[in-house]
Each structure stands twice: as structure tokens, then as C-alpha cells.
Amino acid sequence: GAGVSQSPSNKVTEKGKDVELRCDPISGHTALYWYRQSLGQGLEFLIYFQGNSAPDKSGLPSDRFSAERTGGSVSTLTIQRTQQEDSAVYLCASSSNGERYTEAFFGQGTRLTVV
Amino acid sequence: GDSVTQMEGPVTLSEEAFLTINCTYTATGYPSLFWYVQYPGEGLQLLLKATKADDKGSNKGFEATYRKETTSFHLEKGSVQVSDSAVYFCALTPSGGYNKLIFGAGTRLAVHP
Numbered sequence: 001g002a003g004v005s006q007s008p009s010n011k012v013t014e015k016g017k018d019v020e021l022r023c024d025p026i027s028g029h030t031a032l033y034w035y036r037q038s039l040g041q042g043l044e045f046l047i048y049f050q051g052n053s054a055p056d057k058s059g060l061p062s063d064r065f066s067a068e069r070t071g072g073s074v075s076t077l078t079i080q081r082t083q084q085e086d087s088a089v090y091l092c093a094s095s096s097n098g099e100r101y102t103e104a105f106f107g108q109g110t111r112l113t114v115v
Numbered sequence: 116g117d118s119v120t121q122m123e124g125p126v127t128l129s130e131e132a133f134l135t136i137n138c139t140y141t142a143t144g145y146p147s148l149f150w151y152v153q154y155p156g157e158g159l160q161l162l163l164k165a166t167k168a169d170d171k172g173s174n175k176g177f178e179a180t181y182r183k184e185t186t187s188f189h190l191e192k193g194s195v196q197v198s199d200s201a202v203y204f205c206a207l208t209p210s211g212g213y214n215k216l217i218f219g220a221g222t223r224l225a226v227h228p
């Protein structure tokens with residue numbers, strides 16, 4: 001079956017603009033995660049969705065970042081008023097459940113460049 | 116808080132050489148431990164895992180043993196191939212938590228013929 005799909009694969013935006021990044025998880029996976037991969041910070045956790053539970057937003061770096069997951073499937077990460085330090089690769093992952101030993105399947109990421 | 120430290124790269128080896136990539140962790144209780152790999156142009160994928168002390172994870176000729184006494188999870192392979200060239204990430208999920216991965220900085224491996 002299809003893996004985790006992210007779009008767009010690349011996004012260049014001007015500083016101050018808003019961007020939306022999309023993630024389609026593997027069908028049937030109840031857990032969905034967003035991570036950010038940047039040169040200076042490595043791989044950082046951003047947010048976690050599990051079923052109908054309230055998301056864990058503890059990794060979001062500022063209130064300019066938000067995410068939602070509609071119908072327990074597709075997720076959108078929104079960055080408002082983008083800054084140059086937001087430039088990174090944004091990775092989405094899903095797993096069949098939220099158990100801590102379960103394999104997470106990653107998408108190929110969205111490379112965001114803020115100019 | 117919980118954290119993962121892995122050896123800095125890049126690691127450059129000749130084909131058929133022995134590989135070790137060191138990984139140590141700081142965590143309370145018994146985290147689950149993972150090695151993920153990112154091949155050029157591809158997404159992160161799970162290489163192997165171990166969920167309790169003394170467990171050995173293995174896949175594709177790679178092995179790592181969960182050592183509670185030294186808080187380590189070193190990755191080894193007896194004979195590397197050019198196709199093993201990639202970035203390797205050590206990671207953990209905290210004890211008592213959910214599947215929130217905490218990653219090391221990654222180690223780039225380059226294998227030459």
C-alpha cells in the first residue's frame with residue numbers, strides 16, 4: 001500500500017507569508033507526528049495526534065505554528081508569518097498506534113525555504 | 116530530559132570494512148531504542164529496534180544491543196557495502212510515554228569501493 005505522502009515536496013516562500021504543509025498518513029494509522037529536520041537543531045519533535053485525543057503540542061516552537069488533523073486522517077501544519085529560521089525539512093510520520101515500541105513510517109518531507 | 120548522543124560523522128570506510136557507530140542515551144526507566152536510516156533521496160526508515168535491556172536488534176546485517184549498564188545502543192556491521200552509504204540516526208522513545216521519538220544528531224556513513 002501507499003506510504004506516508006507529503007506535499008509539496010519543496011516550498012519557497014517570502015518572509016512574513018503563511019504556509020501550509022500537508023500530510024497523508026498510511027490508511028488506518030491512528031497516530032500521526034510532525035518533526036522538523038534542520039542543520040542546527042537536528043530532528044525535533046513538533047506535534048503528535050492520536051485518534052480523537054487532544055494533540056500533544058509540546059514541541060511547537062512558537063505560536064506561529066499550528067496543526068490540525070481532520071477526520072483522523074490528513075494533517076496540515078501551518079506556519080504563520082514565516083521567518084528565515086523556519087527554513088528546514090518538515091517530516092510527517094504515522095504509526096498503527098501510539099505505543100512507544102511501534103515502528104513509525106516517515107514521509108519524504110517538505111523542504112521549506114524562507115527567503 | 117531524555118536525550119541521545121551519537122558519534123559525529125562523517126564516517127568513511129572501504130567496502131567490507133567493519134562498522135561501529137556509537138550511541139549513548141540519557142533517560143529514566145527503560146526507554147525503547149531504535150536505529151533509523153536515511154538513504155540518499157529517501158525518507159527515514161526503521162533499521163532495527165530493541166525494547167528491553169539485553170535485547171539485540173538486527174536487520175540487513177546490522178546489529179545493536181540494548182546495554183542498560185552503559186546506557187548504550189551501538190550500531191555494528193561486520194562488512195559494509197557501498198549501498199550502506201546513508202545517514203544513521205539513533206533514537207529513543209521514553210519509558211512510560213508514547214511513540215514520541217527523540218533523535219540523535221545523525222551520523223553520515225560513506226562507503227567507497
